[in-house]
Amino acid sequence: MKKLTSRIDKERLLLGIAAPLLAVVAALVVTALVILATGKNPGAAFSDMTTYGFASDSQVYILNKATTYYLAGVAVAIGFRMNLFNIGVDGQYRLAAFMAAVLGGALTVPGWIAIPLIILCAMATGALWAAIAGVLKVTRGVSEVIATIMLNSIATAIIGYLLQPDRLGELQQGGTLVSTKPLPSSSHFFNIDTGPAGVLDGFIIVAVVVGLAYWFVLGRTRFGFDLRTVGQSESAASASGVSVKKMIATSMIISGAVAGLIGMPTLLNESHQYDNSFPAGIGFTGIAIALLGRNNPIGIALGALLWGFLERTTNHLEFEGYDKEILGVIQGVIVLCVVIAYEVVRRYGLKRQQQKVGAELAAQAAAPTNKQEVA
Amino acid sequence: MRRVAKLSAACIATAALAVTATACGSTSSDNNESSSSSGGGKGVKIGLAFDVGGRGDRSFNDSAARGADKAKKEFGGEIKELTAKTSDTEADREQRLSDLAEAGYNPVVGVGYAYAASMTKVAAKYPKTSFGIVDSVVDGKNVDSITFTEEQGSYLAGVAAALKSKSKHVGFIGGVDVPLIKKFEAGYVQGVKDTNPKIKVDTQYLSHGSDTSGFASPDKGKEAAQGMLDNGADVIYTAAGSSGNGAIEAVAGKKGAWAIGVDSDQYNIPGLSKYKSAILTSMVKNVDVGVYDFVKSVHDGKPLTGTNSYSLAKDGVSLATSGGFIDDVQAKLDAAKKKITDGSIKVKTTP
Numbered sequence: 001m002k003k004l005t006s007r008i009d010k011e012r013l014l015l016g017i018a019a020p021l022l023a024v025v026a027a028l029v030v031t032a033l034v035i036l037a038t039g040k041n042p043g044a045a046f047s048d049m050t051t052y053g054f055a056s057d058s059q060v061y062i063l064n065k066a067t068t069y070y071l072a073g074v075a076v077a078i079g080f081r082m083n084l085f086n087i088g089v090d091g092q093y094r095l096a097a098f099m100a101a102v103l104g105g106a107l108t109v110p111g112w113i114a115i116p117l118i119i120l121c122a123m124a125t126g127a128l129w130a131a132i133a134g135v136l137k138v139t140r141g142v143s144e145v146i147a148t149i150m151l152n153s154i155a156t157a158i159i160g161y162l163l164q165p166d167r168l169g170e171l172q173q174g175g176t177l178v179s180t181k182p183l184p185s186s187s188h189f190f191n192i193d194t195g196p197a198g199v200l201d202g203f204i205i206v207a208v209v210v211g212l213a214y215w216f217v218l219g220r221t222r223f224g225f226d227l228r229t230v231g232q233s234e235s236a237a238s239a240s241g242v243s244v245k246k247m248i249a250t251s252m253i254i255s256g257a258v259a260g261l262i263g264m265p266t267l268l269n270e271s272h273q274y275d276n277s278f279p280a281g282i283g284f285t286g287i288a289i290a291l292l293g294r295n296n297p298i299g300i301a302l303g304a305l306l307w308g309f310l311e312r313t314t315n316h317l318e319f320e321g322y323d324k325e326i327l328g329v330i331q332g333v334i335v336l337c338v339v340i341a342y343e344v345v346r347r348y349g350l351k352r353q354q355q356k357v358g359a360e361l362a363a364q365a366a367a368p369t370n371k372q373e374v375a
Numbered sequence: 376m377r378r379v380a381k382l383s384a385a386c387i388a389t390a391a392l393a394v395t396a397t398a399c400g401s402t403s404s405d406n407n408e409s410s411s412s413s414g415g416g417k418g419v420k421i422g423l424a425f426d427v428g429g430r431g432d433r434s435f436n437d438s439a440a441r442g443a444d445k446a447k448k449e450f451g452g453e454i455k456e457l458t459a460k461t462s463d464t465e466a467d468r469e470q471r472l473s474d475l476a477e478a479g480y481n482p483v484v485g486v487g488y489a490y491a492a493s494m495t496k497v498a499a500k501y502p503k504t505s506f507g508i509v510d511s512v513v514d515g516k517n518v519d520s521i522t523f524t525e526e527q528g529s530y531l532a533g534v535a536a537a538l539k540s541k542s543k544h545v546g547f548i549g550g551v552d553v554p555l556i557k558k559f560e561a562g563y564v565q566g567v568k569d570t571n572p573k574i575k576v577d578t579q580y581l582s583h584g585s586d587t588s589g590f591a592s593p594d595k596g597k598e599a600a601q602g603m604l605d606n607g608a609d610v611i612y613t614a615a616g617s618s619g620n621g622a623i624e625a626v627a628g629k630k631g632a633w634a635i636g637v638d639s640d641q642y643n644i645p646g647l648s649k650y651k652s653a654i655l656t657s658m659v660k661n662v663d664v665g666v667y668d669f670v671k672s673v674h675d676g677k678p679l680t681g682t683n684s685y686s687l688a689k690d691g692v693s694l695a696t697s698g699g700f701i702d703d704v705q706a707k708l709d710a711a712k713k714k715i716t717d718g719s720i721k722v723k724t725t726p
Contacts, residue, residue, distance in 0.1 A: 165725070319475075
């Protein structure tokens with residue numbers, strides 16, 4: 001029996017690796033065809049991507065980007081585990097970063113008080129913004145997809161309204177950029193200087209902690225168990241005494257709180273202010289990354305790194321004379337391939353399992369005297 | 376099973392890190408041996424980092440491209456162009472400027488205010504390269520800040536709109552509600568009101584805050600312009616990068632309505648020739664002059680630095696006369712221009 005489970009595990013392991021591998025290979029093939037169609041040599045493009053992408057300054061860039069993307073992926077994944085589609089991560093993190101930037105600019109307390117306050121403010125704002133959609137779903141049955149999409153636009157409008165010179169913003173020199181009041185230097189998060197390769201955001205440590213917490217809470221606590229149960233079957237969960245409504249509201253709030261962290265590496269490590277050039281759209285990137293990583297804490301990390309790698313290297317491809325749209329093509333194809341590959345592999349695995357069970361049952365039927373139990 | 380999946384993932388992660396570690400130590404610039412040895416030789420190597428929309432937006436970016444093209448024609452050399460995406464972060468803009476400087480392009484021009492923060496950093500890293508930024512001010516010994524008095528040119532556009540409007544109702548469409556575009560709005564509205572205080576001005580922005588899609592969405596421009604036309608406006612001024620193409624298209628579809636173009640003389644843009652009979656004039660912002668002057672100064676060995684403001688007095692901004700549609704009001708426009716240049720009219724920069 002033990003031997004049997006270990007064999008199945010080995011197979012599952014192979015299948016588990018096969019799916020993302022299949023997706024990435026398929027994406028590479030499609031990309032190569034696209035590059036060929038534009039009359040360029042895909043081999044040279046891929047080799048440029050590898051040499052450029054693995055240079056040390058590129059690695060720092062990729063890690064910095066991945067920090068942000070990882071937080072986005074986790075925020076989305078929390079909803080996914082619960083069968084909730086939190087499209088509103090985008091609005092949640094932007095509003096959170098904006099509010100945190102306003103608070104941070106106004107605070108005059110020492111950094112060790114200010115930084116936690118800024119982070120808490122961001123998490124609270126994100127949580128509150130997500131809670132609106134959660135409460136609407138629980139009390140009125142409004143689809144969280146619709147509610148969060150609309151809340152994204154509302155967040156944009158609120159920021160647009162408040163980020164004006166006579167409100168919460170101030171005009172930068174040159175008169176072309178409005179920003180919030182910059183954070184005092186004591187409120188900057190620590191950076192890791194890697195010499196010529198650049199500066200690594202210290203927030204990467206927070207991202208790792210969030211990943212650990214995500215793994216622990218979902219996989220090792222009663223709450224996480226309840227959450228996953230509701231995600232798999234609401235009726236089964238409520239039959240076993242879990243309050244589904246409470247779980248929906250709570251997970252939406254947690255998802256929003258993590259979303260609030262997405263803007264923090266940018267705010268605390270890089271820009272130190274919120275202005276019109278603050279990155280937008282990362283919430284949607286998070287959806288792709290959560291899909292790619294299958295909601296697994298390590299999978300999401302790999303997805304985030306891959307995304308950073310692709311952005312870094314395709315930026316350079318444009319420099320080398322390839323079309324800049326290649327990035328969009330690769331990313332789109334990967335996401336599509338991942339979804340398809342997981343499904344294909346899942347069905348294949350299911351079929352294999354059924355065959356195996358069938359074979360064992362047949363063997364059992366053929367030897368009725370042997371009353372050994374089968375796993 | 377899940378434990379095994381996790382284990383395998385951990386293995387992959389470790390392997391990836393190992394690959395990573397082996398490459399540590401060498402930066403991308405070390406890998407690039409052939410670079411930065413360009414130096415004098417023949418002509419200039421111009422690095423152009425465009426804003427969203429890029430070359431072909433028939434407006435702002437194209438104007439900068441024209442300046443670089445002219446310089447290339449005169450001095451020889453080459454142009455390398457990179458274009459911004461709407462999803463850009465600070466790191467992407469930094470990478471774009473560094474890539475250009477690293478490869479020996481000198482000068483490097485950042486087209487658009489979005490490059491301000493990244494240029495501050497990159498210019499300090501490459502002190503021997505001359506940088507130019509359009510529409511913003513960057514401190515640095517090797518940076519030329521090329522700014523324009525858009526409000527003055529827009530004032531004249533407002534005067535022309537007020538004189539040409541029959542319905543006494545005009546419109547302004549801005550790409551994104553950033554301070555730069557508000558300068559256009561402020562000047563335009565003031566120009567209209569100074570000419571005829573009874574005229575109604577509709578104002579609309581296509582996108583807000585950090586969403587820069589309003590500069591590159593002709594569909595949004597078209598929709599906004601259509602809305603204003605339906606409301607009774609008959610002269611529409613659009614300052615919205617390539618979104619303006621859509622607005623011009625919508626205006627051309629209505630008899631008697633006029634569009635005012637921006638940045639480039641849009642009457643003469645081949646891609647818009649279908650609609651040119653509806654283009655009253657364009658508020659030309661001579662980004663090409665600014666870029667050309669800067670490239671020339673680098674070529675001559677005396678790079679411009681500090682803030683160089685291209686005002687109405689210096690013909691940095693002007694109203695295009697192509698098509699001859701504003702010939703009948705030219706005298707009044709000249710009078711207004713004179714008042715601005717001699718200081719008797721102060722044009723506001725915020726609405």
